[in-house]
Amino acid sequence: MTETERLDAQMAFLHEADALKAVLRATKVGAGRHENSAEHSWHLALYVLILAGHAPVGVSVDRVIRMALIHDIVEIDAGDTPIFGAVDTTKQADDEARAADRLFGLLPAEQAADLRALWDEFEAAETVDAQFAKALDRFTAPNQNLLTEGGSWVDYDVTLERLENRIAPPITRSVPAFWSWLRPKAAAVLARIKK
C-alpha cells in the first residue's frame, strides 16, 4: 500500500465519521435539543482528560481518551440505544459488530485491526482502561440530565431506583466517588420532576 493509498483509506474513514454528528441520543444538551453522538464523544473524551486524577491505579489515560473517541463510531450504522429504552440486545450486538467490520474496514488493515481491538476492549469492559471508559460514559448522561432539569429521565420516567440498578454499578466498579458525587444531585432533580 503506497502512502497515497493509506491516506485515501484514512480520509474515507474520516469523511464517513462525519455521519456520527447526525446520530441523536436520548440525552439533551444544555440548550435543550437532543445531543448527537459526535459531540457526546468529545465531551466523554474531555471527562477522561479532566477526571484522570480519579482513575484507578493502572489506567492509561491516553488509551482511554482514544477509546472515548471511537467508542460510539458503530452508531453510524447501528444507531444509538437509549439505556432506559426497550432493546433487543442480541440484535444490537450483531448490528454493532457488523458496523465495526464495515467502518474500521475502511482503514488500512493494520490500523483497522488496532482500532477494532480497542473498540472490542471497550465493549468487553474487562480491563481497567475499559472499565474507566465505561464508568465515564455512564456518568456523562446523568450529568446532562442535571443540566437540563431531568432531560431524558423525564422522557423515560426514570426513578432513583432504576439509576441505582443500571447506572450506579458500572460507575462504582471503577470510581465509587463519581456515584457518591452524583447520587444526591440526581435525587434532588428526580424529586422535583416527580412532583
Add this chain to the structure above:
Amino acid sequence: MTETERLDAQMAFLHEADALKAVLRATKVGAGRHENSAEHSWHLALYVLILAGHAPVGVSVDRVIRMALIHDIVEIDAGDTPIFGAVDTTKQADDEARAADRLFGLLPAEQAADLRALWDEFEAAETVDAQFAKALDRFTAPNQNLLTEGGSWVDYDVTLERLENRIAPPITRSVPAFWSWLRPKAAAVLARIKK
C-alpha cells in the same frame, strides 16, 4: 483542597463545557446544517488519531489529541471566528485570553495551569505538536466542504487562490502531503460551484 472540592471544580468545568455544543461554525456537516465546535473538536481529535502516522518526527500524538480536545473551548465565551470572515484579530485575541482565564480558572489551580499552558502552546503554533494540531485544524474545514459540495466556500465566495494563501501554509508547514492530497479535490469542487 479536598477530593470532593477538586471533583466539584472539575464538574463545574465539564458542565460549562456543554455550551461548546451551541457554538456554530461556518462549516457544515454532511447533513447540511452548520457544524458546532464540540463535534468539530471530536472530529479533529479523530483526525489526529487516524493520521498520526503522517506526523513529523518528534510529534507526541497523545499530547496533540489533548490539544484538539481543548483547542476551541474558549469559543464558549469568545465565539467562533470564520477564517474567511472579516475579523478584528486584536479584539479576538483579547476575548479568547479572557475566556481562557475564566474557563480554565474553573478547574483546580494546578490542572488549570497545565491546560492553559497546552492551549497557549496550541495558539502560539511554535512547537511541532502545536503545528501538527493547527495543520489538522485547518485541514478539517476544507474536508467538510468536500462533503457538502463547497459548504462554507459558497457562503464566503472562496477561491483556490485564497485557499493557497490562507489554508495551504499552516498545513504544508507540518505535513505537505495533506495539502497535495486536498488541492486537486478542492479545485474540482471550486470549479463546479463557480460555474
